[in-house]
Amino acid sequence: xxxxxxxxxxxxxxxxxxxxxxxxxxxxxxxxxxxxxxxxxxxxxxxxxxxxxxxxxxxxxxxxxxxxxxxxxxxxxxxxxxxxxxxxxxxxxxxxxxxxxxxxxxxxxxxxxxxxxxxxxxxxxxxxxxxxxxxxxxxxxxxxxxxxxxxxxxxxxxxxxxxxxxxxxxxxxxxxxxxxxxxxxxxxxxxxxxxxxxxxxxxxxxxxxxxxxxxxxxxxxxxxxxxxxxxxxxxxxxxxxxxxxxxxxxxxxxxxxxxxxxxxxxxxxxxx
Ligand code: 1BO
Numbered sequence: 001x002x003x004x005x006x007x008x009x010x011x012x013x014x015x016x017x018x019x020x021x022x023x024x025x026x027x028x029x030x031x032x033x034x035x036x037x038x039x040x041x042x043x044x045x046x047x048x049x050x051x052x053x054x055x056x057x058x059x060x061x062x063x064x065x066x067x068x069x070x071x072x073x074x075x076x077x078x079x080x081x082x083x084x085x086x087x088x089x090x091x092x093x094x095x096x097x098x099x100x101x102x103x104x105x106x107x108x109x110x111x112x113x114x115x116x117x118x119x120x121x122x123x124x125x126x127x128x129x130x131x132x133x134x135x136x137x138x139x140x141x142x143x144x145x146x147x148x149x150x151x152x153x154x155x156x157x158x159x160x161x162x163x164x165x166x167x168x169x170x171x172x173x174x175x176x177x178x179x180x181x182x183x184x185x186x187x188x189x190x191x192x193x194x195x196x197x198x199x200x201x202x203x204x205x206x207x208x209x210x211x212x213x214x215x216x217x218x219x220x221x222x223x224x225x226x227x228x229x230x231x232x233x234x235x236x237x238x239x240x241x242x243x244x245x246x247x248x249x250x251x252x253x254x255x256x257x258x259x260x261x262x263x264x265x266x267x268x269x270x271x272x
Pocket of ligand 1: 019263
């Protein structure tokens with residue numbers, strides 16, 4: 001497994017995203033993923049599956065310390081006391097003493113960012129999280145957060161795949177030694193039918209999805225593809241035995257645009 005280093009954190013480059021995985025299916029997929037060699041699981045309070053993620057982790061038999069577990073605080077818990085209480089509730093659902101990474105899930109302009117970051121930093125100081133970071137933050141918000149937070153922020157988790165140009169966010173993260181963690185890295189399955197990626201993949205005996213994940217890894221980006229199918233779990237982690245050429249990387253970069261976003265909500269910030 002390849003790791004991405006960021007502000008003192010070592011993050012496994014491929015993780016399992018669990019957005020929209022529920023109940024027994026979620027626990028089963030987490031267990032299978034860990035048995036297949038995954039060492040990074042991503043959940044969130046709003047996914048309502050932290051209990052199942054914890055159950056899958058225990059059922060896998062993999063040592064707790066060998067797995068990098070991320071959860072995210074939902075925006076309704078951004079007032080300082082709420083944040084601390086909600087993180088303790090997350091830990092009790094996961095049945096863990098601490099998570100490896102704790103993120104603010106989306107920006108929430110209703111609560112001053114400095115107050116929320118103070119509580120996030122305090123959660124780390126109390127030992128509830130080994131590392132902290134943000135998600136869905138724009139360049140301006142990254143700058144504000146880095147300037148305000150008393151503890152290092154190790155990542156911004158954002159939507160990123162070949163159809164969405166995220167050059168500005170990537171540049172801001174790299175200036176602050178923060179990792180970019182890509183959610184929906186295979187564009188909610190759209191990549192599987194992409195002709196350019198399939199053509200590049202044929203050259204390497206890999207699928208279009210594997211080329212896409214490899215393209216992210218070669219940028220030092222962490223990817224957290226979600227799947228409920230065991231064969232896809234194996235496919236998504238089998239991306240460490242080939243290299244894309246500079247020409248192939250560049251060709252894939254030309255597919256991105258700011259309009260390629262697939263996840264948007266009324267409460268989202270004004271994107272870069
Ligand atoms: C509302 C969930 C977006 C991705 O984590």
